[in-house]
Amino acid sequence: MKKKDVDKKKINEYWEKNTPQKWYSDRENDLLFFNELAYKRYNVFYKYLKSEAEFEYHRNEKVLEIGVGIGTDLISYAKNGAKVSGIDLSQEAINLTTKHFQTLGLKADNLLIADAENLPFEENYFDLVYSFGVLHHTPDTYKAVSEILRVLKPQGKFIVMLYRKGWKHYLKRLLINGLFKGQLFKYGYQKTINKNTEVKGDSPLTIIFKKSEIKRMFAVANKVTIEKHRLGEFFDYAPYETIKLPAFITRIFYLFGLEKLLGENYIIKGYKKNEVTLSSNKKKLSAWEVLTDTYKNY
Numbered sequence: 001m002k003k004k005d006v007d008k009k010k011i012n013e014y015w016e017k018n019t020p021q022k023w024y025s026d027r028e029n030d031l032l033f034f035n036e037l038a039y040k041r042y043n044v045f046y047k048y049l050k051s052e053a054e055f056e057y058h059r060n061e062k063v064l065e066i067g068v069g070i071g072t073d074l075i076s077y078a079k080n081g082a083k084v085s086g087i088d089l090s091q092e093a094i095n096l097t098t099k100h101f102q103t104l105g106l107k108a109d110n111l112l113i114a115d116a117e118n119l120p121f122e123e124n125y126f127d128l129v130y131s132f133g134v135l136h137h138t139p140d141t142y143k144a145v146s147e148i149l150r151v152l153k154p155q156g157k158f159i160v161m162l163y164r165k166g167w168k169h170y171l172k173r174l175l176i177n178g179l180f181k182g183q184l185f186k187y188g189y190q191k192t193i194n195k196n197t198e199v200k201g202d203s204p205l206t207i208i209f210k211k212s213e214i215k216r217m218f219a220v221a222n223k224v225t226i227e228k229h230r231l232g233e234f235f236d237y238a239p240y241e242t243i244k245l246p247a248f249i250t251r252i253f254y255l256f257g258l259e260k261l262l263g264e265n266y267i268i269k270g271y272k273k274n275e276v277t278l279s280s281n282k283k284k285l286s287a288w289e290v291l292t293d294t295y296k297n298y
């Protein structure tokens with residue numbers, strides 16, 4: 001997959017104005033605001049995160065979050081004893097995350113404005129790199145993945161969430177908005193997707209991934225798992241002041257494990273390999289060197 005031709009300034013401007021999660025609360029950046037957002041995140045919008053992000057299992061490890069937003073997940077690692085660092089492209093996100101840590105009396109090693117495609121950290125540094133809903137908004141997702149593998153220690157773990165090209169993508173974005181409302185003809189494929197993702201819509205870039213693309217992207221890592229999660233809007237909550245399906249229907253879906261079939265988020269986990277042998281020249285290279293070299297061809 002090629003690097004997308006989108007100006008990062010536009011991406012930055014959008015996220016400065018549309019701070020993630022803020023719309024879940026009427027309050028203004030105080031203790032109750034941060035606590036309310038955390039409650040809603042883990043009990044309404046992303047129920048699966050409490051277990052899948054493994055917050056309790058990285059005590060004393062050096063954890064990096066890429067794209068912290070308002071910092072709720074980084075706080076959850078910190079509460080459980082991890083040594084946390086976070087970066088985000090947006091100044092507003094870093095300001096809010098800093099305030100979030102101060103308000104809860106917690107400490108972070110680093111909270112920096114930085115780009116996922118050029119991480120300001122040395123190689124082989126972190127035990128865990130976590131990123132949730134971020135790398136599909138950056139023009140060169142391959143480069144960002146190679147950066148994750150660079151800053152991870154050998155055998156270090158990554159947990160990444162990327163959007164999945166599933167039924168909602170085809171039904172809502174392509175059929176209803178794309179074809180019936182004519183957006184595909186007016187704006188083309190990528191802009192139609194951008195218009196119809198994110199709570200406020202009109203994101204400068206949202207890439208929706210197929211499993212095969214994700215497999216290729218993480219091919220140089222070890223023991224990679226890719227799982228679907230989250231039924232999301234209409235099932236877990238009522239989007240855009242519309243409706244939520246009756247609880248018994250949602251329960252049936254979850255009871256029969258349909259989240260694993262229909263989920264709209266991919267959770268990708270794996271470990272950094274010590275080194276990778278290229279069959280072409282039998283030369284041993286570090287994983288990120290291989291990836292950096294490989295992604296140029298997509």
Ligand SMILES: C[S@@+](CC[C@H](N)C(=O)[O-])C[C@H]1O[C@@H](n2cnc3c(N)ncnc32)[C@H](O)[C@@H]1O
Pocket residue numbers: 011015016020021066067068069070087088089090093114115116117131132133134137138
């Ligand atoms: C949808 S929000 C997700 C935030 C947070 N992880 C969450 O789940 O609430 C996307 C975030 O990614 C950040 N972002 C987008 N592109 C980035 C990049 N290239 N490097 C670092 N952060 C980026 C945005 O500023 C924004 O805060």
